[in-house]
Amino acid sequence: MATTEKLMAVTGNQAVAMAMKQIDPDVVAAYPITPQTDVVQSYSQYVADGEVQTEFVTVESEHSAMSACIGSAAAGARTMTATSSAGFALMWEVVYVAASMRLPIVMTTVNRALSGPINIHCDHSDSMGGRDSGWIQIYNEDAQEAYDATVMSFPIAEHPDVSLPLMNMYDGFIISGAIGPLRPLSDAAVKDFIGEKPAVLNLLDSEHPVTFGPFDGLHGWYFEHKIAQNRAMEAALPVIQETYDRFAEVTGRQYQHLMCYDMEDADVAIVVIGSAAGTARTVMAKLKAEGLKVGLVKIRTFRPFPTAEIARVLSGVKAVAVLDRADSFGAMGGPLYLEILAALYHEGVHTKTVNCIYGLGGRDLYPQNIEDVFRMLADAAGGADLPQSRVYLNMKGE
Amino acid sequence: MTAAKMVAELAVERGKHFQAFPEYGPERSGAPIVAFTRLSSEPIQIYSPIEHPNLVLVLDETLVGTVDVTDGAPDDAIVIVNTTESPEEISAHMDFGSRRVMCVAATKIALDTIGKAIPNTPMVGAIAKATGLFTLDEIEEHLRESFGKKFSEKVVEGNVEAVRRAYKEVQG
Numbered sequence: 415m416a417t418t419e420k421l422m423a424v425t426g427n428q429a430v431a432m433a434m435k436q437i438d439p440d441v442v443a444a445y446p447i448t449p450q451t452d453v454v455q456s457y458s459q460y461v462a463d464g465e466v467q468t469e470f471v472t473v474e475s476e477h478s479a480m481s482a483c484i485g486s487a488a489a490g491a492r493t494m495t496a497t498s499s500a501g502f503a504l505m506w507e508v509v510y511v512a513a514s515m516r517l518p519i520v521m522t523t524v525n526r527a528l529s530g531p532i533n534i535h536c537d538h539s540d541s542m543g544g545r546d547s548g549w550i551q552i553y554n555e556d557a558q559e560a561y562d563a564t565v566m567s568f569p570i571a572e573h574p575d576v577s578l579p580l581m582n583m584y585d586g587f588i589i590s591g592a593i594g595p596l597r598p599l600s601d602a603a604v605k606d607f608i609g610e611k612p613a614v615l616n617l618l619d620s621e622h623p624v625t626f627g628p629f630d631g632l633h634g635w636y637f638e639h640k641i642a643q644n645r646a647m648e649a650a651l652p653v654i655q656e657t658y659d660r661f662a663e664v665t666g667r668q669y670q671h672l673m674c675y676d677m678e679d680a681d682v683a684i685v686v687i688g689s690a691a692g693t694a695r696t697v698m699a700k701l702k703a704e705g706l707k708v709g710l711v712k713i714r715t716f717r718p719f720p721t722a723e724i725a726r727v728l729s730g731v732k733a734v735a736v737l738d739r740a741d742s743f744g745a746m747g748g749p750l751y752l753e754i755l756a757a758l759y760h761e762g763v764h765t766k767t768v769n770c771i772y773g774l775g776g777r778d779l780y781p782q783n784i785e786d787v788f789r790m791l792a793d794a795a796g797g798a799d800l801p802q803s804r805v806y807l808n809m810k811g812e
Numbered sequence: 813m814t815a816a817k818m819v820a821e822l823a824v825e826r827g828k829h830f831q832a833f834p835e836y837g838p839e840r841s842g843a844p845i846v847a848f849t850r851l852s853s854e855p856i857q858i859y860s861p862i863e864h865p866n867l868v869l870v871l872d873e874t875l876v877g878t879v880d881v882t883d884g885a886p887d888d889a890i891v892i893v894n895t896t897e898s899p900e901e902i903s904a905h906m907d908f909g910s911r912r913v914m915c916v917a918a919t920k921i922a923l924d925t926i927g928k929a930i931p932n933t934p935m936v937g938a939i940a941k942a943t944g945l946f947t948l949d950e951i952e953e954h955l956r957e958s959f960g961k962k963f964s965e966k967v968v969e970g971n972v973e974a975v976r977r978a979y980k981e982v983q984g
Contacts, residue, residue, distance in 0.1 A: 423820040423830065535836070556859075588859050592833030593820045692857035780860050 417603040417664055422596045426589035429557040429596045430496070430522050430582075431456035433564035435466055436604035439520075440491035443471040443482035445501060449534055450476075451524045451590055453496040476501040480508040480519075487517035488626045490616030492568065495519065498586060499526035502540045512579045513548025514643060515627050518571035519579040521549075522564065525688065525739075526586035527775045535776020536586040538687065538740040542749045548643050550580040550650055551717040553687045557594045559714075560584040562667060565599060568608045569657050575649040577614070585689040587776065599665065607664060647718045654715055671715035676702070677727055680709025682791035685728070685754060686737040687713045690772070690779055697784045708788050719753055725761030728754070733766040733794035735787045737807075739773045747804060768800040772807035783807040815869070815932035816849045819939065822946050822954055823851050831856045844875060851945065865889060867943060871918070871931055873897070877905035885911060892938050892982070894918040894931045899984035914942055914984035921981070925974040926967065933971045937978030951975050 424432070431453050434442070442461075444454045461470040469491075473479045479495050487493040497505060502523055512519050523541045527533045545551060550570065554560040563582045571580040584590060599607070615624045630636045655671065662668040675695055677683060684694055691712040698708050711727055728734055738748025745752060747769035755767060770787055772779050787807070794800045816832035823830040834847040848862045863884045870881050873895035882891060892914045893902050899913040916938040918931030926933070933955075940946045952972050959968045 421824050423817065423824050423832075585859075587836055588833065591836065592831060592859075593817055594831055594856075595824065595829065689859040692859050696858040778861055780863065781858065 417599055419598045419600055422598065423593050424557065424596050425452075425591055425593055426557040426560055426584050427451050427453045427524070427591070428456055429561040429598075430564050430584075431460070432596075432598055433561045433604070434494055435460045436599070436601050437492075437494070437565070437568065437608060438466045439468055439494045441469045441471065441483070441486040441493045442495060443473060443479050443486060443493070444495045445474070445476045445479045445497075446472050449497075449499040449501045449526065451496060451498050451522075451586075453522055453524070457496075476504040477506075477508060480505040480512060483519045483521075484508060484512050484515065484517060484627075487512070487519050488515060488616065489618050490611075490614065492611050493517075493519045494521065496522040496524070498524040499534055499540050500528060502544065503528055506544075509544055509547045509549065511627060514639060516577040516643070516646065517579055518568065518577055520564070520567040520571055521579065521581045522560075523581045523583050524586045524590045525583050531775075533775040534586075536588050536739070537774045537776065538583070538738075538749075539774070541581065541583050542740040542742075544581070545717055545749060548578065548647070549717065550576075550578055550647070550654070551715075552580065552582050552654075553714055553716055554582060554584040554589075555689055555691050555712060556584070556589055557592075557596050558667075559669075560589065561596055561598060562661065562665070562669070565604055565607060566657050566661050566669075568611070569660075570650065570654050572612055573650075573653045573657075574612060576646055576653050578643075578646050578650060583688070588689045603664060607661070651715070651718045651720060654718075669714060671713075671720040672723055672727060673712040673714060674727055675710040675712070677709040677711065677730075679707055680731050681707040681795045682733045682735075682788065683709040683711060683728060683731045684735050684737060684784070684787060684791075685711045685713065685724075685750065687716070687750060688739065690737060690739070690784075693779060693781055694784050697781045697788065701785065701788055706788065706792055708791075713750065716750075716753075719757070721757040722761060724754060725757045725763045728758065728765060729761075729763045731765060731795075733768075733791040733800060735768050735770050735791055735805075737770045737772055737787070739771075741771055741774065741804075766794050766800050768794075768805060770805045770807050777808055779807060814930070815935050815939075816847055818933070818936050818951075818954070818958075819849055819851070819945075821958060822936075822950065825950075825954065826946075828853060829856050831859075835861065844872065844879070867892070867939070869935055869939070870894060871935065873902070876902055880906070882906075882908060882911060887911060890914060890942050892916060892935070892942055894935065896920060912942075912984065914938065914982050916978050916982040918978055921974050921977045925977065926970040934974040934978035937975035938982040940975075941979045941982050948976060948979055 527537045658669040736751040751769035820830045832849040870893045918934040921934040
């Protein structure tokens with residue numbers, strides 16, 4: 415049996431919709447209007463054409479979309495949805511409920527800015543705001559990664575040691591709206607990879623009646639519940655890697671929490687999330703030809719965060735730039751930078767660091783911007799100081 | 813994006829690597845937008861707008877002389893304009909430098925052959941003539957294969973004729 419189909423030309427959103435079609439979940443509940451992406455539009459076409467068995471529920475808001483997903487997942491149904499930007503923000507209250515009820519809902523969050531000024535272009539401020547919500551977060555570089563991550567989602571989320579909701583991200587427009595190459599798996603290979611949903615306690619099992627999401631007052635078990643959520647997150651880290659490894663056996667495409675490029679002999683490194691990694695690799699090829707020892711770390715798994723691993727891969731370099739496509743106003747830097755600094759301190763790694771903010775609201779990131787960062791790092795490796803405050807890439811007016 | 817998708821699919825069929833993406837501007841019909849396509853024999857990993865295009869397609873001729881459609885294009889770039897004017901006439905609206913200017917009445921061809929003012933398909937014929945990236949036969953085969961599943965034979969044949977005419981009629 416051939417496990418992969420021939421190469422296709424599709425957008426990032428079409429790639430993810432195709433993965434969803436092959437998964438054919440029991441329920442998809444989604445809000446069908448802007449800021450929703452055409453993931454849902456494509457999926458509704460599959461439903462209309464009878465290509466899936468899914469119960470497709472269109473709702474009146476993103477808050478209702480996640481609420482419907484919670485009800486569906488609590489009833490034991492395999493449940494998916496998609497969102498983006500302000501739509502994710504509107505889900506906020508119930509995003510936390512999904513995680514605390516330990517429901518393995520799988521959601522695509524296409525990374526786009528939060529207003530204002532009114533802007534729907536790419537940045538990571540939507541999903542970064544949800545990093546403490548208790549959802550597993552996987553960030554993808556291109557359409558192929560987003561497709562692959564969607565296929566890998568249920569085996570991670572539904573794993574008995576985990577039982578947590580999972581969201582997959584990829585860059586709005588840059589990947590979501592761009593036509594790129596995709597080599598999908600065959601329908602049978604997807605079905606085989608995700609397997610049957612494990613039996614769990616659910617609302618419709620009248621033989622084993624259970625209560626979901628009840629009131630839990632001052633003297634209840636809320637606190638212990640939160641501890642259990644964190645333990646599940648810790649347990650997810652090895653489960654995610656095992657799933658990545660199993661996927662590699664089927665497809666030959668090997669993923670890691672951190673994807674390292676030329677880190678073995680790197681003097682300096684950039685850490686980045688999403689499509690900017692591809693642009694960075696293009697720049698690295700040029701700089702390596704000049705003899706500069708540059709490396710790149712792309713973060714795929716952001717929640718749970720691979721703390722020890724990031725500290726280990728950065729322990730050998732003399733200077734690191736962390737590129738954030740979101741900011742945390744009033745903090746020492748963007749969300750990824752804070753995470754990396756904490757990891758380095760925790761593991762006792764002392765290296766020079768700088769935080770670069772880029773791409774907010776869809777601002778372009780050019781190869782020259784990344785080259786400038788690598789040259790700044792090379793100077794730092796040679797003894798120069800790095801800026802202590804944020805460096806803004808491709809800012810107007812300077 | 814229709815033209816970009818067609819070029820992308822043609823590239824895939826030839827084993828080439830590609831990337832095509834629009835820059836989403838104002839969400840109103842007729843607003844000027846920019847879209848980019850990269851083709852390569854190597855995998856494409858760069859995700860930023862094209863700064864130095866080898867080929868510029870101008871679908872709306874009123875942009876010539878209004879914006880610098882050759883911004884960043886090297887001296888040996890090719891510019892194809894959808895217009896009923898000749899390369900000499902269109903060059904009166906702006907300075908194209910030493911770049912090769914080609915003209916094709918893609919909207920008129922589309923109206924004649926497809927019956928709608930959608931210049932995308934004929935522009936692909938003009939690209940084939942200008943660059944030699946694809947032959948007429950290859951485009952025709954692709955159209956019959958991909959459009960044939962979705963549209964009537966009349967629509968498919970109209971598109972095939974549009975490509976042929978643009979290939980033949982493009983000047984410059």
